[in-house]
Amino acid sequence: MKKFTKKASLIAMLSALTTPVLAADLPTVYGKAHLSFGSVSEDDGITKTSSNAVSSHASRIGIKGNVVTDGDTKVVYKLEWQVDMADVSKDTTAVTTTTDAVTGNIATVSAKDHNHIKSRNMYVGLKGGWGEVRIGRDDSPYKLAGKKNVEHLSDTWADFNNIIDKGQDTRNDNSVAYWNKIGPGKLGLAYAAGADDPAKENAGENTSVAYDMKIDNFGFAVATQTIEKSLTNDETGVKVSLGYTIGNTQLGLMSEAVKDDGTLDDKNTYFSVKQKLSDTNSVVVAYGVKDQGLVNDATMMALSFNHKLGKKVSVYGLWADGADNGLNDASKLANNGSVLVAGVIAKF
Helix, strand or coil: CHHHHHHHHHHHHHHHHCCCEEEECCCEEEEEEEEEEEEEEEECCCCEEEEEEEEECCCEEEEEEEEEECCCCEEEEEEEEEECCCCCCCCCCCEEEEECCCCCCEEEEEHHHHCCEEEEEEEEEEEECCEEEEEEEEECHHHHCCHHHHCCCCCCCCCHHHCCCHHHCCEEEEEEEEEEEECCEEEEEEEECCCCCHHHCCCCCEEEEEEEEEECCEEEEEEEEEEEEECCEEEEEEEEEEEEEECCEEEEEEEEEEEECCCCCEEEEEEEEEEECCCCEEEEEEEEEEECCCCCCEEEEEEEEEEECCCCEEEEEEEEEEECCCECCCCCECEEEEEEEEEEEEEC
16 A cells, blocks of 8 residues: 555656646735634533633634646645734743742643644645646645534634544645545545655555535535554544535534544544524534543533624634533543633634
């Protein structure tokens, strides 16, 4: 499998390099500011702690565009960065320490955790009637498959990756991907080389396949992905997503099974309902269960009211509750966590 994927990746790159470039359109600058303010809490069954939090949720800025070439093929590119608009600025110190004013405990934080600018999708590719090839850093087909059916609280405290496996929700470095519209849907194939230092022999490499389709009011997606966790341990995820819109109501269901040779296997289920109340108002209800064979399953439930102030600006109120680490994987609220916040999203 390794030899095949490496040869296929090399062929795709050589094909991209042999296409002559003629003219370029002006690049598009875009972005999104997403911040929230409210109360967050954790409860380990003995002690309950809470705080007021101002949080930036995957706020970003990017540049994208295309370069016209001969025939129907064009070069496409994207460079996108995530910006933390609420926390510490970039710190180049290797390690910093902080002392808790109450307990006196000393915590160390790496420079990586201080960086307020992080890379997101960054790639160059070719696109034509035959499909699209991308090379660089990019979301895997598995990550994207079926999200539009169910994920209406993306990047909030109630992001569905608290339930749907975050380890499989990959944005891959050293990636080569192929996308093409086939029938009523879109096929995605990707190979990520992992650690491409020859001495590391592609440790952590990743293969991903997904098909995402929509017919009238019905949406369907299926995907699988295998990630090399170690020389003796591969983690494989398989997920299916269904979506159906009836009137002003959108129903979504995602089921996922993650098998890991070295740790607990996951069986994850996430269900959501989005009810449109008017042209500007909507309500989202979501519920998820993560079954790892433990005594208590991790669960998350959330309720959100959303109001559009314009085409690119919206505000929302969100309540979410996670039991037994139900808000831990994405939101980092351990044990029994809860959230009550108001947020704003502005796009440009």
